[in-house]
Amino acid sequence: MIRFSAIFFFTLLAISNRKGPTQIESANQSSSKKDIIITGADQIEKYLPYLKGKRIGLVANQSSLIGRKSSVDSLLSLGIKIVKVFGPEHGFRGNASNGAAVGNEKDTKTGIPIISLYGKNEKPTPEQLADIDLMVFDIQDVGCRYYTNINTLEYVMEACAENNKKLLILDRPNPNAYVVDGPVMTDDKFKSAIGIHYTPMTHGMTIGEFAQYLNGEGYLKKQCNIKIIKVANYNHDMPYVLPVHPSPNLNTQQAVMLFPSLCMFEGTAINEGRGTYMPFTILGAPALKGKYSFSYKPVSIPGMSERPNHKDSVCYGLDLRNYDISHLRKSRQINLSWVIELYNAYPDKGNFFNPGRTNDVSSFDLRIGTDQLRKQIIGGVAEAEIRKSWEPGLKKFKTTRAKYLLYPD
Secondary structure, three states: OOOHHHHHHHHHHHHHHHOOOOHHHHHHOOOOHHHOOEOOOOOHHHHHHHHOOOEEEEEEOOOOEEOOEEHHHHHHHOOOEEEEEEEOOOOOOOOOOOOOOOOOEEOOOOOOEEEEOOOOOOOOOHHHHOOOOEEEEEOOOOOEOOOOHHHHHHHHHHHHHHOOOEEEEEOOOOOOOOOOEOOOOOOHHHOEOOEOOOOOOEOOOOHHHHHHHHHHOOOOOOOOOEEEEOOEOOOOOOOOOOOOOOOOOOOOHHHHHHHHHHHHHHHOOOEOOOOOOOOOOEEEEHHHEOOEOEEEOOOOEOOOEOOOOOOOOOEEEEEOOOOOOHHHHHHOOOOOHHHHHHHHHOOOHHHOOOOOEEOOEEHHHHHHOOOHHHHHHHOOOOHHHHHHHHHHHHHHHHHHHHHHOOOOO
16 A cells, blocks of 8 residues: 555655646636645645555547646556546537548557547446456536537446446536536437536536536436545636647637537527637638628638538628627626627528537527427517526526535635
């Protein structure tokens, strides 16, 4: 059994690889170190003894960092035996386009097998878990129902419960934890790969909190045995600058903050910046020529978006790259005005919501979790009335959510 002094030495050795404060620390640092947000992964001394001597399966991607270094590399250097890495959507290295199939492979640096959990194999199989003593989940989330990392979390928890494996969660802040908003999905017909939980569009929880929610609200046939390493010095209202892109098309902090409001446009005739190096910060379509002066042309970008909406066509619309995010933080709401504005400006309203359909449910409705918002926009319902219709579902969800929180709002 390693003595604590040795663990502390190795912890200092790993953290020394940072070569200065991370972007997160720089964004949140004050005169007191107690005010610096410290992720679960960065608190190595709290979980290293739990990993020692075990065969580890690690659910990770490019956001899984200890300091500035990949958690895979850091844990290997500390003598931890990682036998498999499981990667979510976009793959372990985070360089696959949205929705792209990612196959199993071996990590070229370490030789560790990498198992894809996106596509046909969403859930670890008993065979894949057979030689694992403990699963570890360390992935950055952005707090939206349609961001698929929480789907991966549920499938991993389900597999661990079924195969009597414990799950250690290294928690990370949710950059959009300040907002719990949007209609709550209540009907199974709106469940899809981009939404399987009966939550609002933004749930305001970290991965650790969401895991407790899944356990407590009966999403699993058998509860998963979880241990959570909490984020230190954190509450849901604290701004949090990500140290690395959580996915290829969330490549700026502005995109991360606008994502809850702009992802709904993927179910419309509007391009939301895919096919540019400014995704989720701009909006437009060719049909809006003459309505807006700002323009751009989506193209195929390997690893980001190979087939963007309106590929190779000039789009006209809104430039939100310099939009003041503090407006969202003050309102604690998803911005609805942009989708209402662009629907009203769009000349062919009958086709605004039509692109992309799954089982006769529009892709817009799948993202929203209901068909009511689409119908309300088409019917010209005022934004205030739309939001009022969300209130009963939001009130009920917030009461449920409160039972599972690890951090104050």
